Amino acid sequence: MAVTLKPLYPTIRAAKERRIELLRYLRLEGGRRLIAAALLLALMSGLNLAQTGRLATQGHAVAQLQRRQTELLRERSNLQLRLARAQSLADIERRAERLNLRPVKPEQARYITIGALADRDPSMQDDLVLNP
Secondary structure, rough: OOOOOOOOOOOHHHHHHHHHHHHHHHHHOOOHHHHHHHHHHHHHHHHHHHHHHHHHHHHHHHHHHHHHHHHHHHHHHHHHHHHHOOOOHHHHHHHHHHOOOOOOHHOOOOOOOOOOOOOOHHHHHHHOOOOO
């Protein structure tokens, strides 16, 4: 029975030949150039599509924000109208009558007169000074 022995590790010459074959495999020729161009075109198209989708999403978000702004402006106008109506004297008078409130009579009014700072007692003036 004959045994053929192959070297466990390829020789340097075999390694060089394999490297040359690999470079030839990676070298772009007619068909490979076409495939590379198609891949590049597909990548550019994918980027364009991604940007378009992102732009559409942002446009939708802007449109929603504009609708919300319009709603808030309408609500603000309604609240300002309600405030103006609530501050009208006729409305205040009607609410006071519903609550059984009556105008103050002159004999019911009490007035307090507060003197100027110079008229006060010096001991009270010290209390009014603020400490920094």
